[in-house]
Amino acid sequence: MTTARRTLLKGVAALGALQTVSMTALAQAPSIHKPFAPVPGRWRTFEVTTRVDVASIEGQTRVWVPVPSIESNWQQSLDTRWLSNGSSQIMGDGVSGFKMVYASFNQKTSNPFVEVTSIVKTQDRDTDLKIKKKSAAIESTDTLNYYQRATHLLPIDGIVKSTAQKAIGNAKTDLEKTKAIYQWVVSNAWREPKVRGFGEGDIKTMLETGNLGGKCADINALFVGLCRSVGIPARDVYGLRLAPSAFGYKELSGNSTNLKGAQHCRAEVYLQAQGWVAMDPADVAKVMRLETNEWIKNTAHPVVQPVFNGLMGGWEGNWLAWNTAHDVKLPQSKEGALGFFMYPIAENEQGRFDSYAPDSFKYQITAREI
Numbered sequence: 001m002t003t004a005r006r007t008l009l010k011g012v013a014a015l016g017a018l019q020t021v022s023m024t025a026l027a028q029a030p031s032i033h034k035p036f037a038p039v040p041g042r043w044r045t046f047e048v049t050t051r052v053d054v055a056s057i058e059g060q061t062r063v064w065v066p067v068p069s070i071e072s073n074w075q076q077s078l079d080t081r082w083l084s085n086g087s088s089q090i091m092g093d094g095v096s097g098f099k100m101v102y103a104s105f106n107q108k109t110s111n112p113f114v115e116v117t118s119i120v121k122t123q124d125r126d127t128d129l130k131i132k133k134k135s136a137a138i139e140s141t142d143t144l145n146y147y148q149r150a151t152h153l154l155p156i157d158g159i160v161k162s163t164a165q166k167a168i169g170n171a172k173t174d175l176e177k178t179k180a181i182y183q184w185v186v187s188n189a190w191r192e193p194k195v196r197g198f199g200e201g202d203i204k205t206m207l208e209t210g211n212l213g214g215k216c217a218d219i220n221a222l223f224v225g226l227c228r229s230v231g232i233p234a235r236d237v238y239g240l241r242l243a244p245s246a247f248g249y250k251e252l253s254g255n256s257t258n259l260k261g262a263q264h265c266r267a268e269v270y271l272q273a274q275g276w277v278a279m280d281p282a283d284v285a286k287v288m289r290l291e292t293n294e295w296i297k298n299t300a301h302p303v304v305q306p307v308f309n310g311l312m313g314g315w316e317g318n319w320l321a322w323n324t325a326h327d328v329k330l331p332q333s334k335e336g337a338l339g340f341f342m343y344p345i346a347e348n349e350q351g352r353f354d355s356y357a358p359d360s361f362k363y364q365i366t367a368r369e370i
Helices: 010-016 023-027 141-146 158-168 174-188 203-209 216-229 281-290 305-310
Strands: 044-054 061-067 075-084 087-092 099-105 113-122 234-241 263-271 275-279 312-315 319-323 345-348 361-369
Touching: 044 061, 061 075, 061 113, 061 319, 075 087, 075 099, 099 113, 113 319, 158 174, 158 203, 158 216, 174 216, 174 263, 174 275, 174 281, 203 216, 216 234, 216 263, 216 281, 263 281, 263 319, 281 305, 305 312
Parallel strands: none
Antiparallel strands: 044 113, 044 361, 061 099, 061 345, 075 113, 087 099, 234 263, 234 319, 263 275, 275 312
16 A cells, blocks of 8 residues: 555644633534444344445356354344355355355356345443443454454554553553553544545554544554554454444445445454453544544544444444454455455456446445334
């Protein structure tokens, strides 16, 4: 990735410095927002369908469609079925746990397509970080080490580690360090709508250039990488918004009739007293930049503060998770590894198609609550 795609001035990185909220700002707070307070306990079931059509065939063409691969206390991936006029099967990597439907088409295939339908159950998450759980889920040492490792786009030394150390200051516990990094990311990174797709997550380049503008795959990757660099297990969780927010936030919503562009990356950290805990500083940045007509530059604003508080420990269940994979090597692919796997991918003998602007293959994602 070149640094050219990041065009905002370095000085904008100071946007997160907390400012005093004026009475005018309080008075102008939009009334459509409800208190942002996800509450676990009510499961929702969604049927999600991804349809990929390949416009033309040049030699063998291959398509990979992500499917829900997460089983947890907040998501159950129940079933996946598919149709295709090519050779197709469900596959995984056997390492990080991600799954996909893989379809291949030869030169003779007419109007090649693959349609994948998955059923998932989701619910809200909320962890009271002040309370130590009596039965926090205990992860294996191997799993925790896996989610502290460096990846191609998430180095954990050099400028990443030195930045994290400055962010945590004198914090001692894993919870104190996590809160400090969350605050630092929200205060220094910002949502940049001009970034293509959902960002690339090249956190070393972000920190070296001082340009911390990006989207969810950038901002939450920055949070994850900073956590890992100081010994806190953390992971990106790549997924898709499925339905409107119950709390009236348009930027935290999905339009179930057309979910192309609704992909969203979240994050988790593992805290000894609580287990895996939800985090999403990227959505805080999105609300700050896009939820109102003004670019809100402080977290004490009445529109932002409930989201800032709620997304440090929780998230809303109008979203599904595909996987937590980095450095993704797609089975049967002739191209290099992906930084992450959050939307359909296609290749032919000429190379990999552009998933951000798929001219030669088109896909649509829809969902319905059942």
